[in-house]
Amino acid sequence: MATATKQPARREAFGSRNVFILSAIGSAVGLGNIWRFPYVAYEGGGGAFLIPYLCALLTAGIPLLFFDYAIGHRFRGSAPLAFRRLHRAAEPLGWWQVLICVVIAVYYAVIIAWSAMYTWFSAQLTWGKGNENDFFFSDFLQMADVKEVGVSTQFVPQVGIPLVLVWLVVIVIMCLGVKRGIGAANMILMPLLSLMFLVLVVQSLFLPGALDGLNAFFTPDWKALANPAVWASAYGHIFFSLSVAFGIMVTYSSYLKRRTDLTGSGLVVAFANSSFEILAGIGVFAALGFMAAAQGTDVSGVASSGIGLAFIAFPTIVSNATGGSIIGVLFFGALVFAGVTSLISILEVIVAALQDKLGWRRVPTTLVVAIPLAAISTALFSTTTALAVLDTADAFVNAFGIMAVALVAVIVVAWFLHKLPALQEHLNRRSSFRVGTVWKLLVGVLAPLVLGYLLVNELIAKISAPYGDYPGWFLSIFGWGMAIALILGGVALSFVPWSKSSHAKDDSDYDEFLLDEAYDPDPETGSIRVATQGGAR
Numbered sequence: 071m072a073t074a075t076k077q078p079a080r081r082e083a084f085g086s087r088n089v090f091i092l093s094a095i096g097s098a099v100g101l102g103n104i105w106r107f108p109y110v111a112y113e114g115g116g117g118a119f120l121i122p123y124l125c126a127l128l129t130a131g132i133p134l135l136f137f138d139y140a141i142g143h144r145f146r147g148s149a150p151l152a153f154r155r156l157h158r159a160a161e162p163l164g165w166w167q168v169l170i171c172v173v174i175a176v177y178y179a180v181i182i183a184w185s186a187m188y189t190w191f192s193a194q195l196t197w198g199k200g201n202e203n204d205f206f207f208s209d210f211l212q213m214a215d216v217k218e219v220g221v222s223t224q225f226v227p228q229v230g231i232p233l234v235l236v237w238l239v240v241i242v243i244m245c246l247g248v249k250r251g252i253g254a255a256n257m258i259l260m261p262l263l264s265l266m267f268l269v270l271v272v273q274s275l276f277l278p279g280a281l282d283g284l285n286a287f288f289t290p291d292w293k294a295l296a297n298p299a300v301w302a303s304a305y306g307h308i309f310f311s312l313s314v315a316f317g318i319m320v321t322y323s324s325y326l327k328r329r330t331d332l333t334g335s336g337l338v339v340a341f342a343n344s345s346f347e348i349l350a351g352i353g354v355f356a357a358l359g360f361m362a363a364a365q366g367t368d369v370s371g372v373a374s375s376g377i378g379l380a381f382i383a384f385p386t387i388v389s390n391a392t393g394g395s396i397i398g399v400l401f402f403g404a405l406v407f408a409g410v411t412s413l414i415s416i417l418e419v420i421v422a423a424l425q426d427k428l429g430w431r432r433v434p435t436t437l438v439v440a441i442p443l444a445a446i447s448t449a450l451f452s453t454t455t456a457l458a459v460l461d462t463a464d465a466f467v468n469a470f471g472i473m474a475v476a477l478v479a480v481i482v483v484a485w486f487l488h489k490l491p492a493l494q495e496h497l498n499r500r501s502s503f504r505v506g507t508v509w510k511l512l513v514g515v516l517a518p519l520v521l522g523y524l525l526v527n528e529l530i531a532k533i534s535a536p537y538g539d540y541p542g543w544f545l546s547i548f549g550w551g552m553a554i555a556l557i558l559g560g561v562a563l564s565f566v567p568w569s570k571s572s573h574a575k576d577d578s579d580y581d582e583f584l585l586d587e588a589y590d591p592d593p594e595t596g597s598i599r600v601a602t603q604g605g606a607r
């Protein structure tokens with residue numbers, strides 16, 4: 071009898087669909103929206119970029135978001151368990167995603183720590199006027215060249231201490247669980263983040279020169295639409311922006327109640343994420359317009375993205391604008407909040423996977439996962455060569471981690487396992503927005519073509535010239551070596567046996583979860599067991 075086996079720790083759930091939606095938005099809205107999108111859009115034709123962007127969103131971003139939701143919700147598991155239930159041979163895909171999340175988590179936390187310090191610095195303009203560049207690289211990071219010193223172990227306390235604090239905060243949130251930790255954190259941080267961002271954008275719009283910035287951002291360059299690289303960057307951006315193929319959406323949707331509108335939620339998440347991005351574009355370019363005017367140059371001369379935008383351009387704006395400190399506190403505070411809600415989502419992928427595999431409870435699993443990660447993160451990223459490691463790991467894990475696993479996943483699920491019809495049916499069971507053949511074609515044909523194209527481009531670029539001009543030995547460890555290790559590690563982990571008390575030993579759970587139409591998990595116990603004989607639970 072199925073009930074004779076030891077019961078695994080019960081599966082957690084979000085308090086409501088709205089909490090799920092807010093948490094999914096919290097994950098999607100991250101550093102990518104704030105510091106990446108504005109520049110990608112500006113470079114890709116300004117106002118004209120909206121066309122490839124919307125195409126990418128509608129034809130790839132949203133369809134793949136539905137794909138992730140369908141897998142997580144139908145198979146009710148963390149990434150490895152959900153893929154395993156899809157097909158035993160697909161389990162390595164889930165572990166590959168888990169390991170990708172390990173890499174991202176260790177460096178993402180550092181950027182949050184920098185942002186936290188810069189929130190504090192903004193209040194007092196610590197970096198001094200005209201010295202923003204040197205301050206970041208020399209005074210704050212105390213950066214050393216890997217070509218000269220190798221991988222340094224010299225501790226930089228002003229990075230290391232806030233980094234440990236960031237880890238402490240996220241560990242506490244994670245220990246509190248899905249409902250009281252992740253859900254509650256998003257319920258508090260997301261409205262706050264939106265409010266801060268709105269105030270920031272409005273304030274930027276009143277800076278002198280703001281209009282020039284907006285003109286630069288929105289003026290359409292229609293010629294850009296003829297450039298395939300612009301389309302590729304729109305697709306590349308949308309995958310990252312919506313956090314698809316990280317395992318995050320699979321994990322989060324496994325915490326949703328059985329009867330729920332999956333596609334409707336997905337549409338809300340996707341459009342909220344895009345609205346946030348566009349708002350960020352307006353705020354960032356209004357501020358850059360001010361900076362250009364103050365320096366007597368063109369917006370093109372000051373526009374940048376990523377670390378350059380956040381830690382050099384923004385501090386310059388903060389130094390020069392009236393009320394600059396407020397802009398700085400709002401901007402860096404927003405980076406911290408957006409970052410924390412994304413970091414917890416990525417950690418949940420790892421914690422959920424281990425919980426499923428071992429059948430352990432939340433707190434011990436969280437501690438076993440997060441303490442070593444915090445230690446690695448601090449050891450690697452509070453040293454003088456942290457930036458080079460971060461830059462390389464980020465570039466390689468995005469291309470040969472996320473993009474590659476997305477490509478393999480859609481090919482395996484669509485072409486080898488022929489599971490798209492089953493996933494389509496699952497999506498349509500309860501959803502307000504029904505998906506049909508078009509969805510299957512987008513996920514099964516268009517997505518692999520686009521991802522394949524992007525991946526080949528990345529391979530050619532990274533083979534033909536050493537990334538970031540870093541030394542070969544360095545790239546082979548933190549770039550290529552890391553990316554290959556994630557794949558091998560993923561396969562290896564799929565051979566580790568599932569513990570007797572793990573969720574995977576209880577396949578009857580999710581079978582019955584699927585079959586019994588009139589069934590919802592008990593909100594108190596979270597139990598999804600339905601007696602195989604005798605009718606009632």
Ligand code: PFF
Binds near residue numbers: 098175311312412413
């Ligand atoms: N969509 C997220 C972003 O824009 O930053 C992607 C992400 C990155 C999610 C890192 C989670 C994470 F930890």
